[in-house]
Amino acid sequence: MCGIVGYIGEKQAYPILIKGLQRLEYRGYDSAGVALLNGDLNIYKKSGKVAELENFVKEKDISGTMGVAHTRWATHGEPNDINAHPHFSQSKDIAIIHNGIIENYSVLKDELLNRGYKFTSNTDSEVLIHLIDDIQKNEKVNLAQAVRITLNQVIGAYAIVVISKNEPDKLVAAKKGSPLVIGIGNGDFYIASDATPIVEYTKNVVYLNDYEIAVIKKNGNLDIRTTKNEKHTPYIQKLELNLSQLQKEGFEHFMLKEIYEQPRSIKDSLRGRLNVNKGLVFLGGIADYEQKLINAEKIVIIACGTSWHAGLVGEYLLEDIARVPVEVEYASEFRYRNSVVSENDVFIAISQSGETADTIAAIELAQSKGATVLGICNVVGSTIARITDAGSYTHAGPEIGVASTKAFTAQVTILTLMALMIAKKRGSISTSKFHQLITELEGIPDKVEKTLKASNIVEAIAEKFKYAKNFLYLGRGYNFPVALEGALKLKEISYIHAEGYPAAEMKHGPIALIDENMPVVFIAPKTGLYEKVKSNIEEVKSRKGVIIAIVTEGDTDIKKIADYTVEIPQTEAMFVPLLSTIPLQILSYHIAVMRNCNVDQPRNLAKSVTVE
Ligand code: F6R
Numbered sequence: 001m002c003g004i005v006g007y008i009g010e011k012q013a014y015p016i017l018i019k020g021l022q023r024l025e026y027r028g029y030d031s032a033g034v035a036l037l038n039g040d041l042n043i044y045k046k047s048g049k050v051a052e053l054e055n056f057v058k059e060k061d062i063s064g065t066m067g068v069a070h071t072r073w074a075t076h077g078e079p080n081d082i083n084a085h086p087h088f089s090q091s092k093d094i095a096i097i098h099n100g101i102i103e104n105y106s107v108l109k110d111e112l113l114n115r116g117y118k119f120t121s122n123t124d125s126e127v128l129i130h131l132i133d134d135i136q137k138n139e140k141v142n143l144a145q146a147v148r149i150t151l152n153q154v155i156g157a158y159a160i161v162v163i164s165k166n167e168p169d170k171l172v173a174a175k176k177g178s179p180l181v182i183g184i185g186n187g188d189f190y191i192a193s194d195a196t197p198i199v200e201y202t203k204n205v206v207y208l209n210d211y212e213i214a215v216i217k218k219n220g221n222l223d224i225r226t227t228k229n230e231k232h233t234p235y236i237q238k239l240e241l242n243l244s245q246l247q248k249e250g251f252e253h254f255m256l257k258e259i260y261e262q263p264r265s266i267k268d269s270l271r272g273r274l275n276v277n278k279g280l281v282f283l284g285g286i287a288d289y290e291q292k293l294i295n296a297e298k299i300v301i302i303a304c305g306t307s308w309h310a311g312l313v314g315e316y317l318l319e320d321i322a323r324v325p326v327e328v329e330y331a332s333e334f335r336y337r338n339s340v341v342s343e344n345d346v347f348i349a350i351s352q353s354g355e356t357a358d359t360i361a362a363i364e365l366a367q368s369k370g371a372t373v374l375g376i377c378n379v380v381g382s383t384i385a386r387i388t389d390a391g392s393y394t395h396a397g398p399e400i401g402v403a404s405t406k407a408f409t410a411q412v413t414i415l416t417l418m419a420l421m422i423a424k425k426r427g428s429i430s431t432s433k434f435h436q437l438i439t440e441l442e443g444i445p446d447k448v449e450k451t452l453k454a455s456n457i458v459e460a461i462a463e464k465f466k467y468a469k470n471f472l473y474l475g476r477g478y479n480f481p482v483a484l485e486g487a488l489k490l491k492e493i494s495y496i497h498a499e500g501y502p503a504a505e506m507k508h509g510p511i512a513l514i515d516e517n518m519p520v521v522f523i524a525p526k527t528g529l530y531e532k533v534k535s536n537i538e539e540v541k542s543r544k545g546v547i548i549a550i551v552t553e554g555d556t557d558i559k560k561i562a563d564y565t566v567e568i569p570q571t572e573a574m575f576v577p578l579l580s581t582i583p584l585q586i587l588s589y590h591i592a593v594m595r596n597c598n599v600d601q602p603r604n605l606a607k608s609v610t611v612e
Contacts, residue, residue, distance in 0.1 A: 001073040001610045002085075002099035003027040004180070005197050006161040007066060008171050008218055009188020014062040016190070017069035020197030021050045023246060026400050026600070026607040027099075027193060028073025031084035035095040038064035041165040043095055045084035049601075066171065066218070068161045068191075070097040073606040076105070077122030086163075087126045089133035090117060094143070094164045096132070098125035099193060100157035100178040101611050108153065128154070132162060144215045144225075147172045151213070151227050157357065157611065159208075161191055174213040174227075178610050179355050179383055182206045182214060182222065184236060189216045193608075194379065195239050196246055196398065203239040207381050240380060245397045253599045255401030255493070259585050263449040265396040265406040266578065269413040273392075276442050279435055281421040283414075285392040289346070292372050293418070294425045296346040300371075301328045302362040303350035304609065306404040306488060307411060310376075311350050312481035313577045314415035320574060321429050321437075322422035331362035332612065341369040348418075349375050352399055352407035353608040354382020361612065363387055376414050378407050392418075401600045402607050403493050405585050408485060409448070409578050416441060416574065440572050444579075447569040451582045454566050458583050461548055461564050462590035465519050471498035472513065472545075473584070474506060475523035476533055482523050482577045486584030493592040493602045503536040514545040521587075522562070523580045526552035527573035537561055548587075550580050 003024025007013040017034050025032075032053040033045025038061070046056040050071060070085035077083035086095040102108070105124035108131060113119070117130045128150060135146040143164045151158070157177030164170075173180055173191050183190035183198035183205050190198045195205055206222070208214060212232060215223040224232045251257035273282055286293070293299070299318055301311035308330055315326040329339070331349075335358060347366045351359050354377040363373050363384065375384050375391030378399060385391055394410035420437060423429045429437075465471075471490055475483035484500035491498050501510055503522065514520065520540050524533045534557060537547055541561050549562035552570050559565050568579040592599045 001028055001075070001606045001608060003071040003193045004068070004097045004099050004159060004161060004191070006068045006171050006173065006191035007188070008216055009185060010065055011188065013064050013067035016201070017067050018050065018054060020192055021053075021069050021071045023196040024193055025050055025071050026402055028071050028606045029601050030072045030074045030079030031081070032069070032071045033084045033086050034067060034069040035086040035163055036062060036064035036067040037163055037165060037168055041092065041095060041163065043086050043088055045081060045086070047080045047084060066163065066168070068095065068097045068163050068171065075101055075611055076124040083121045083123050085125060087121060087123065087129050089129045091133065093166055094129060094133055094162060096125065096129040096160055096162050098128060099159045099610065102127060102154055102158065103156035104154065128158075128160060143167045143170070144172050144213065147174060148213055148225070148227055148229060151176070159193060169218045171216045172213065173208065173216060175208045176210045177357065177360070180208040182208060182216065184222070187220045189222065191216065195241055195381070199239055199241045199246070200243050204236050205239055206234045206236055207386070237381060241398065246400065253401065253589075255403055255405060255589055255599050258399055258401050258406045259582070259589065260452060261397065262406050262409050262582065263445040263452070265410050266413050266448060267445040268395040268397070269410045270417070270442070271395070273417055274438060274442060276438050279431070279438070281417050281424065281438060283392050283417055283421060286374050286390045289372060289374060289390050290421070290425070293346050293422055295344070296324055297342060297344040299324050299326045300345055300347045300366070301326060301350060302331045302334055302347055302359060302366070304331050304356050304358055306408050306485060307350040307352060309481045309485040309488070310408050310411035310415065311348070312484070313412045313478060314348070314419070316478050316481070317415055317419035317574055318422065320419070322419045322426060323428040324422060329362070331356065332358040335361040335365050341366055341371050343370040345371045347371050347373040349373055349384055349388055350411050351375070351382075351384045352378045352404055352411075354379045354384035355608040355610050356384070357610050357612045360384060360387065376411055378410065402602055402605050403489055403588070409581060412577055437572060437574070440575060444571070444575055447571060447579055448582060451568050451579045454568075454583060455586050457566055458586040459590045461566070462587055462594060466591050466594040468496060468517070468519050470513070470518060471496060472510060472518060472520045473498060473500040473523070474503035474520060474536060476503045476529040478573055478577050479523035479525065479580055482580050482584065483521070485581055486521060486523070486588070489585055489588035490591065492605060493588055493599050494595055494597055495603070496591065503533055506536060506539070511539065511543065514540055514543040516544040516546065518545050520545045520547055521584065522547060522549045524549045524551055524558055525568065525576045525580060526555055526570065527576060534558060550583055
């Protein structure tokens with residue numbers, strides 16, 4: 001939610017800042033703005049996408065070797081030019097960009113209004129700049145000191161960068177709850193919400209920690225102190241990210257590229273963790289916690305959205321083969337309910353971005369009650385990766401399309417490895433079954449590749465249903481979470497109302513919706529509950545519902561009753577979600593394209609939900 005970028009050095013800042021905003025646009029795209037310092041402090045901002053800002057600044061003075069920029073996902077105040085960041089102080093000497101929410105902004109705002117400050121926007125962020133300005137004036141302190149005093153009065157989450165005309169040799173950045181990375185260049189610095197705007201200039205980065213304030217100077221000096229003014233030595237890390245991972249590489253959309261990357265991304269999730277010859281599953285990142293997992297009284301999975309769906313697949317996997325009781329919790333619910341947590345519980349937090357505010361709060365709560373929390377994250381160095389006790393990266397590579405695709409299958413892959421690892425250690429499956437399963441798992445990337453070949457068939461189905469008003473997705477067992485995920489994908493990128501349900505639950509209500517205008521997507525592979533799902537299909541058919549079925553290749557029975565079928569390769573029941581999800585991703589992609597929707601940046605959404 002909101003992307004922030006900063007630059008200070010000898011190069012022209014504007015091209016770096018705009019390119020950075022384009023990379024961060026997935027975090028929010030309601031409005032964008034830039035502040036450039038070149039003697040004068042100039043701010044340009046515009047509602048809409050970064051491209052609108054680029055049009056707006058044509059003919060304007062965009063010179064300057066330092067500046068800050070912002071792409072917004074609105075929380076307080078509608079998306080318009082005025083609420084766009086950066087925000088100026090009244091004297092127009094200082095400007096700020098902010099990602100997060102200032103929870104006590106109205107108290108602070110009232111105080112500032114009483115002291116004569118005039119607010120131009122409806123944002124919570126604007127209080128920060130007037131407060132910094134006020135403190136500088138009244139306490140005669142420098143910018144960094146004023147930022148520190150301000151942040152000690154603030155409740156909420158923030159990543160900020162402040163620029164001042166009166167101290168033209170520095171940027172001041174700080175964070176709590178929202179991410180901030182500083183790239184250390186060749187005598188210059190790059191600041192951003194994540195490493196994607198930085199990677200093309202430097203691989204050396206410092207991830208700022210909560211309550212740290214960085215004074216980043218033009219002379220190459222980086223000073224990091226806490227909000228209590230204790231000095232911290234910057235911990236420099238090397239980025240593993242490559243520039244090519246951030247480009248579309250010939251695909252029309254990032255989402256399509258990411259769907260097609262899945263054979264590779266699943267392989268990368270398995271790499272070094274699965275050795276069929278030696279009969280081994282090894283997750284190095286959680287090796288120290290293996291025993292804890294094996295002895296866990298209960299595993300609690302916490303996540304949001306698509307990651308929560310992956311968690312639900314995890315519940316089926318872990319209970320099925322590892323025989324450990326599992327609960328799957330929405331992080332946003334868990335954090336506020338009075339749940340019972342024991343020190344012997346192991347939590348698994350799943351997050352693509354590693355920055356989801358509710359998931360972070362749920363982790364902190366579980367840790368405060370003495371539980372061990374392991375992470376499954378995609379973004380290396382993200383907050384969740386850092387605050388969990390240990391974890392496994394999914395290694396899916398950057399996911400830029402706002403709708404999550406390859407991250408989901410990578411998360412399910414890691415959960416599969418965990419379930420197999422625990423099952424083997426607990427002896428809950430036989431050695432021969434374990435061997436059979438890991439051999440099959442190794443072949444899954446090839447089966448995903450084969451599944452992708454059905455994309456023409458799926459595209460033709462999309463053409464038939466592009467104007468549908470509603471969709472129902474039904475599946476059972478391992479494919480119930482897939483039904484939820486299929487419905488979510490369609491909703492978020494095509495704006496068609498869709499619901500996912502366990503197929504048998506249909507009779508308890510949703511069946512009332514079935515008529516000749518209701519497309520029903522059944523995930524009906526030839527595994528466990530096949531016959532039961534077939535009966536559910538018959539029930540829909542007899543009420544004139546239109547049936548699209550995902551079936552195992554060679555299935556002839558369902559082909560006779562369904563209106564449309566898409567085949568996936570045969571596999572073990574527990575691996576089916578890794579295949580059955582793919583046609584559903586492709587279906588929603590094509591329907592969205594045919595409806596002229598913005599596939600990579602659907603309305604109202606943002607990739608990282610860093611506010612609760
Ligand atoms: C859906 C989607 C969201 C995210 C959710 C959690 O396509 O992308 O539902 O899955 O916001 O995000 P992470 O996984 O980053 O914690």
